[in-house]
Amino acid sequence: xxxxxxxxxxxxxxxxxxxxxxxxxxxxxxxxxxxxxxxxxxxxxxxxxxxxxxxxxxxxxxxxxxxxxxxxxxxxxxxxxxxxxxxxxxxxxxxxxxxxxxxxxxxxxxxxxxxxxxxxxxxxxxxxxxxxxxxxxxxxxxxxxxxxxxxxxxxxxxxxxxxxxxxxxxxxxxxxxxxxxxxxxxxxxxxxxxxxxxxxxxxxxxxxxxxxxxxxxxxxxxxxxxxxxxxxxxxxxxxxxxxxxxxxxxxxxxxxxxxxxxxxxxxxxxxxxxxxxxxxxxxxxxxxxxxxxxxxxxxxxxxxxxxxxxxxxxxxxxxxxxxxxxxxxxxxxxxxxxxxxxxxxxxxxxxxxxxxxxxxxxxxxxxxxxxxxxxxxxxxxxxxxxxxxxxxxxxxxxxxxxxxxxxxxxxxxxxxxxxxxxxxxxxxxxxxxxxxxxxxxxxxxxxxxxxxxxxxxxxxxxxxxxxxxxxxxxxxxxxxxxxxxxxxxxxxxxxxxxxx
Numbered sequence: 001x002x003x004x005x006x007x008x009x010x011x012x013x014x015x016x017x018x019x020x021x022x023x024x025x026x027x028x029x030x031x032x033x034x035x036x037x038x039x040x041x042x043x044x045x046x047x048x049x050x051x052x053x054x055x056x057x058x059x060x061x062x063x064x065x066x067x068x069x070x071x072x073x074x075x076x077x078x079x080x081x082x083x084x085x086x087x088x089x090x091x092x093x094x095x096x097x098x099x100x101x102x103x104x105x106x107x108x109x110x111x112x113x114x115x116x117x118x119x120x121x122x123x124x125x126x127x128x129x130x131x132x133x134x135x136x137x138x139x140x141x142x143x144x145x146x147x148x149x150x151x152x153x154x155x156x157x158x159x160x161x162x163x164x165x166x167x168x169x170x171x172x173x174x175x176x177x178x179x180x181x182x183x184x185x186x187x188x189x190x191x192x193x194x195x196x197x198x199x200x201x202x203x204x205x206x207x208x209x210x211x212x213x214x215x216x217x218x219x220x221x222x223x224x225x226x227x228x229x230x231x232x233x234x235x236x237x238x239x240x241x242x243x244x245x246x247x248x249x250x251x252x253x254x255x256x257x258x259x260x261x262x263x264x265x266x267x268x269x270x271x272x273x274x275x276x277x278x279x280x281x282x283x284x285x286x287x288x289x290x291x292x293x294x295x296x297x298x299x300x301x302x303x304x305x306x307x308x309x310x311x312x313x314x315x316x317x318x319x320x321x322x323x324x325x326x327x328x329x330x331x332x333x334x335x336x337x338x339x340x341x342x343x344x345x346x347x348x349x350x351x352x353x354x355x356x357x358x359x360x361x362x363x364x365x366x367x368x369x370x371x372x373x374x375x376x377x378x379x380x381x382x383x384x385x386x387x388x389x390x391x392x393x394x395x396x397x398x399x400x401x402x403x404x405x406x407x408x409x410x411x412x413x414x415x416x417x418x419x420x421x422x423x424x425x426x427x428x429x430x431x432x433x434x435x436x437x438x439x440x441x442x443x444x445x446x447x448x449x450x451x452x453x454x455x456x457x458x459x460x461x462x463x464x465x466x467x468x469x470x471x472x473x474x475x476x477x478x479x480x481x482x483x484x485x486x487x488x489x490x491x492x493x494x495x496x497x498x499x500x
Contacts, residue, residue: 124207185289363490
């Protein structure tokens, strides 16, 4: 079925759905993207309408096929990558969600997480999942839906409810309700999955009061996930790969060797360090997670999560309206007065690793009468780089083996040369930008293409990775130390304020 080497990747993100067709030579044949509405029903709450996600996913898949002048019958396989932790509950009988999806950024369950910590549950949760008790992850979101949507627990007890992260919801819809499954990377972000044994854990289900009946089956990232209903794309297409977006980006960046590090700059920023076949327990409040699971073998990673990266640029555009497009941010930042040390701590939805302070809120520090739009734009871009250094410093503290000094980067923000140069400067390490920037979609595509036998194994795929540009550090040591020390003071100020 399908032309050799033609693979469709569905990349369902936080603010948009994308579909990309890759050819046999891994080149992009067709691409489509559609944004969808963000819903903020209360302070710290973030929701998506699952029907918007489904609609834009189908639309972009059809548009990408049209752009490539291909039919669904030309596709050898389909891979899915998705925003992680965001969760949906739906009625198995109708495939209709019972509530909007609760997004990974949502903080409504902060009090529940605090109560669970006070009850002494964080030790066992962290030991089994590699995660922390934080509203970021899925389990407390599931519990909130079961407890706050009228009749939800009764529906679950009757066997009518299904839970899924976005990959699972899309898979259910794509297969016409025939397949209720997820992959190991998405399962590892739920707070319900034991990353050592590879199963949803009874102790964790009891702690969060989540019934096993609603959970999907867990499969390899490169597995057979059924076929699409022919009516959706025009023909039945085999679904052969699933991975959460950050793990898919790690695969797309060919970070298959322990010690390799990638950082993806989308709505948030996520850095992953490949630690090989053994999970590494972090002493620096990083996450231990499944990097990928291929052919029954799990590989692990240390992960640092920054909640606000590209979202800070969106704030410059949509909130402050000091830029008309994201692409203008680097140009504006370059015009900032060098002598002004303005820091933005973008804790709009709390601070992620290594601080994990859900109650923190953002702040601008160091303002003077001369501060203008250029200085604020520079502070927003620099904040992403400072936070990346926070993560990499923590990783170096946790990883006994030598981590690679090079950072491979991808995502929308890396198109800014100004930002990437500052990143190299503040890290004092080379930053590598690949020729194919669609690494998240490429990772999902490779999983499906490899499973279908049309693309090479991991080693062969790694040989196709190509460098577009390397950024070498140019900042002198004294300036680097001074600027990073200012960032550390700014973060302390925000943390102190959140605790007061």
